[in-house]
Amino acid sequence: MLRKAATGLFALIIVLVLVLSPSAQPHKAAAAPSFAKGADISWVPGMEAQGYKWKDKNGVQRDILDILKNDYQINSVRIRVWVNPSSSYTNGYMNKERAAALAKRAKDAGLSVMLTLHYSDSWADPGKQTKPAAWAGYTFQQLMDAVWNWTRDVMTTMQSYGVTPDWVQIGNETNNGMLWDDGKASLSMQNYAWLVNTGNNAVKSVSSGTKTIVHLSNGYDNSLFVWNIGGLIANGATFDIIGMSLYPSASDWSSKVTQTIANANDMISRYGKPVMVTEIGMDYNQPSAAKSFVSDIKTKIRNLSGGKGLGVFYWEPEATPGYNGGYNMGAWQADMKPTIALEGFLN
Template sequence: MKKHKILLFWSLFLLVLLAGCSPILSNKENKFVKGADIGWLQQMEATGFKFYDDKGVEQDCFKILTDHGINTIRLRTWVNPSADKINGHNRKEEMVAMAVRAQKWGMRVMINFHYSDTWADPGHQIKPAAWEGHDFPHLLQDVYNYTYEVMSALKKAGIKPEWVQVGNETSGGMIYPEGSVSNWPQLAQLINKGYDAIKAVSPSSKVILHLDQGNNNKRFRNWFDNAKVHGAKFDVIGLSYYTYWLPGNPDYTFSIDDLGNNMNDMVARYGKEVMVVEVGGEDTKPQNTYDMLVAVQQKVKAVLEGKGLGVIYWEPQGARSWSKYPLSAWGDDGKPSQAMDAFLVK
């Protein structure tokens, strides 16, 4: 009888021990993404910008983000960027250093390949200068080699990104002119070279394809129908949602249902997970931005089949006094605005 009690004791002890250890990873994997894209942070710090918590105490920006519920960091990588504090940096070495720092803070990591020397978005998809003059087969190899090199540097540093974007806001394509949507067969090949390089180094990383205007279902259907027809490979559909950049700057209440409906349609139509990988609201309207962020998170959580992964704010810490950017969630006093409290809402 005593022997059975001893065995029972040790069995229970082992279960408790395992319960205290193994779920840390699984809980992390299953946690709803509450993220921040912070590509400017290194230069903000290097140029002397100070960050303060809600009480006015100077803190590491990562601690302030963590205290506001942020669990994921998104980082961009540019091929050969300039030294401009706003429009440069984010080279491989800088990005890897930030990924290491994020991981030390317990953050999940997303990497965003722009395939340019600077911003890539619907208005700018400029080919890296070092790739100019290359014929298409060479360009395909450029994409693979660069992606593989960056992913290998992350792996060497002990970083395994959970998500990796091939291109940024690629509604018109990427790496112009060869990767324009006017030539979908070539665009799909470029996407797949990025996909293959990512999976060669980090098979578990999920590859995201990302468009702007997340409330625009017609835009998303047309693009991803073409992606499917031409065999572009991906795991997650990423959406940007900025009402500020829509014609007339309408309030989010006019388009939030369209965002939710579009995400559900993407899941039903393509069977993929979805994530709002960029969002932002006006820094001068913190209450409205707070309300918008709560609403966006609710829409993502309500996505069909539980395939809504989360929400990432683009440069929340990028205070206007430093960046001239009007959509941060930070004050010129170095403190987070009320908007950041939205990530604390359950």
């Protein structure tokens, strides 16, 4: 009898230890800023590996995160993660370990962190949502299992570096779904919704306080958002925030901002979800227009109804003219000094 009682007590203790252990519980993200003024900095590690060094507007060489934070009031960063990327500094490189190291560096600098999970080995965007090569032959159930396992793997890798992301995008610019063709929204909105749910639930299983984002391009395109976001919700998808991209020109940015704000207000009214503009950019050689654009969209997103505008992120502002074979919407010049574009973030 005593042996049985002792055995039962021991088993109870083991169960309590497992249940109460911090590693057994979903972690909670630290409080995110009430309004994120952000920059996607995913090219930074590769640029540094190539020898790039940034200067501030006075020509003083400083750490790029220090410049972003202390000169332009950036309080958050966005970091992409690919499944099995190539070693290319520009079109690969950002595996989970490099992303986690960059996230730790940002956190140590006092910045909040957003992850963008590209469920691909390279760029996922409206024109391509290619499955990782290792997942190419999977059944749909195996695909969902892979999304679950990899998402949790990225999250636990982040936590091993001491980082709990504030936000995680489940995919990137998923205008027509993700992981084509299985998750192509025009072929099966339900499959797309299930994949979003799987990613969302995987994030929450590791960090219950991290907010998840579904992100589409062309924030001014209301019909796209009604079809995609509405379709997801009608098919039972669970996520926290609607993300948008906006890349206007110097001549049409004002009208595009007006359309994007109207769309954002419609999303809030229809679905009750907050909105975040997770990518913006404009040609580096139109710095005055870019500064005005940043200031305008920052102010109008912050003032969305019900406080449901959560932030604006500039995409890869550290990029110099023509980086990666022709990208010209960064906010640094060839002399490694910034344009005035990011001054639009200043209060």
